[in-house]
Amino acid sequence: xxxxxxxxxxxxxxxxxxxxxxxxxxxxxxxxxxxxxxxxxxxxxxxxxxxxxxxxxxxxxxxxxxxxxxxxxxxxxxxxxxxxxxxxxxxxxxxxxxxxxxxxxxxxxxxxxxxxxxxxxxxxxxxxxxxxxxxxxxxxxxxxxxxxxxxxxxxxxxxxxxxxxxxxxxxxxxxxxxxxxxxxxxxxxxxxxxxxxxxxxxxxxxxxxxxxxxxxxxxxxxxxxxxxxxxxxxxxxxxxxxxxxxxxxxxxxxxxxxxxxxxxxxxxxxxxxxxxxx
Numbered sequence: 001x002x003x004x005x006x007x008x009x010x011x012x013x014x015x016x017x018x019x020x021x022x023x024x025x026x027x028x029x030x031x032x033x034x035x036x037x038x039x040x041x042x043x044x045x046x047x048x049x050x051x052x053x054x055x056x057x058x059x060x061x062x063x064x065x066x067x068x069x070x071x072x073x074x075x076x077x078x079x080x081x082x083x084x085x086x087x088x089x090x091x092x093x094x095x096x097x098x099x100x101x102x103x104x105x106x107x108x109x110x111x112x113x114x115x116x117x118x119x120x121x122x123x124x125x126x127x128x129x130x131x132x133x134x135x136x137x138x139x140x141x142x143x144x145x146x147x148x149x150x151x152x153x154x155x156x157x158x159x160x161x162x163x164x165x166x167x168x169x170x171x172x173x174x175x176x177x178x179x180x181x182x183x184x185x186x187x188x189x190x191x192x193x194x195x196x197x198x199x200x201x202x203x204x205x206x207x208x209x210x211x212x213x214x215x216x217x218x219x220x221x222x223x224x225x226x227x228x229x230x231x232x233x234x235x236x237x238x239x240x241x242x243x244x245x246x247x248x249x250x251x252x253x254x255x256x257x258x259x260x261x262x263x264x265x266x267x268x269x270x271x272x273x274x275x276x277x278x
Contacts, residue, residue, distance in 0.1 A: 003030040007109040010038035010073040015115035023113040025152035034089040036077035038070040039101035099133035106138035118147040141174035141277040154242040167247025171277040175245040185217040229265030248276040
C-alpha cells in the first residue's frame with residue numbers, strides 16, 4: 001500500500017501555503033500525483049429588508065469574486081508545483097459548496113491534506129465546521145496541518161492513539177505508508193481507570209498486526225486524569241512527535257453528525273500534524 005494520489009484543498013487563507021508545501025513534499029516522497037482543489041463556495045446573499053432589488057446585482061458580482069478567488073488559489077498552486085518541479089499535478093476550480101466539493105473529490109484520491117482553522121481569523125468557526133464535514137463525509141484519510149506549521153512533514157516519530165475502535169483501525173491502516181517510514185512509533189492507549197492489564201493484552205495483538213505490516217511500534221497502556229484529547233497532545237509534546245494517527249469520531253444528534261469530544265478537542269488545539277480517518 002502506498003499513496004499514488006494526494007489531494008490538497010486550496011483557498012485564500014494564510015494557512016494555504018503551508019498545507020500546499022506539505023502536500024508537495026508528500027507527492028515527491030511517494031512519487032504521487034498531486035491534485036489541488038479550489039472550491040468556489042456559495043454566495044452569501046443579503047437578507048436585510050429592501051435588499052431584494054439589489055439581489056441580482058449582488059449575486060452576480062459576488063459569484064464572479066468567488067470564481068476569481070478560486071482561480072487565484074489554483075494559480076498559486078500551479079506556480080508552487082512548477083517551482084518544486086513536481087512531475088505530475090493538476091489544479092481544479094470547483095464551483096459549489098466547499099465541504100461538498102472536497103468530500104466528493106476525496107473519493108478519488110488516497111490522502112487529503114487540509115489545515116487546522118486559525119482561531120484568530122474571522123470566520124474560523126465556519127472553517128472548522130467545513131473541516132468536520134470533510135472528515136466525516138470524505139472516504140479517505142485526512143492529514144491536518146496545524147495553523148502554526150511551517151515546512152514539510154517530518155516522519156521520524158509518530159504516535160498512534162489507540163482505543164480499540166473501528167475508526168482507530170481505519171486510521172492505522174490508512175497511515176501505513178507513513179508509519180513504515182518512521183524511526184519510532186508509539187502505539188498508546190489511554191484510560192481513566194486501571195483495568196488489571198486487560199487493555200495492554202489487547203494492545204499487544206494490535207502491536208503484532210503492525211509488525212506484520214512492517215511497522216515496529218512500542219505499545220503503551222496509560223492511565224490519565226486528563227481528558228483523552230489533552231493526554232494525547234501532552235504525550236505528543238513530551239515525545240517531540242511529528243505525527244499523530246487517530247480515528248475521527250462523531251455522535252448522532254437529531255439528524256446531524258457532530259464531532260465527538262476527543263476529535264473536536266484535537267482539531268481546536270493541535271500543535272502537530274494529525275492524520276484522521278472516519
